[in-house]
Amino acid sequence: MTTVKEMMTTDVECCTPLDNIYEAAVKMRDYNVGSIPIVDGNRLVGIVTDRDLVIRGIAEKKPGSTAVTEVMSEQLVTISPDASVAEAAQLMAKHQIRRLPVVEGDTLVGMMSLGDLAIHEASDEQAGEALTEISQYH
Numbered sequence: 001m002t003t004v005k006e007m008m009t010t011d012v013e014c015c016t017p018l019d020n021i022y023e024a025a026v027k028m029r030d031y032n033v034g035s036i037p038i039v040d041g042n043r044l045v046g047i048v049t050d051r052d053l054v055i056r057g058i059a060e061k062k063p064g065s066t067a068v069t070e071v072m073s074e075q076l077v078t079i080s081p082d083a084s085v086a087e088a089a090q091l092m093a094k095h096q097i098r099r100l101p102v103v104e105g106d107t108l109v110g111m112m113s114l115g116d117l118a119i120h121e122a123s124d125e126q127a128g129e130a131l132t133e134i135s136q137y138h
Contacts, residue, residue: 005081008102008110014039022064024048035099044108046072078103
């Protein structure tokens, strides 16, 4: 069984609740990612996606100085590093998400993305199934 820990990205760029949406957007651009976890210390408290920035930020005419906490998602779907890759793929498909924070307790230790799933031969079929299910709704 391949675990999430074996395939997750561990070098995760984050923001804190003190950061604003402009800073989150710049990090997304600079690191070429679609989401930024929000951590207080090491504790995961939310996540901001590119969609959050558009729907809850720009479309609501919020300035770049708006706190990330005003647009972040707080209802998080997370996974343990010891979980199987199959379980990660199932969670992504079930919740229609492309990125899954990996936590030990409430501490962020990595991120699992569909891209991480796709690069592993054993999980190609799982990643494809998850992407198919997610893409049907977006």
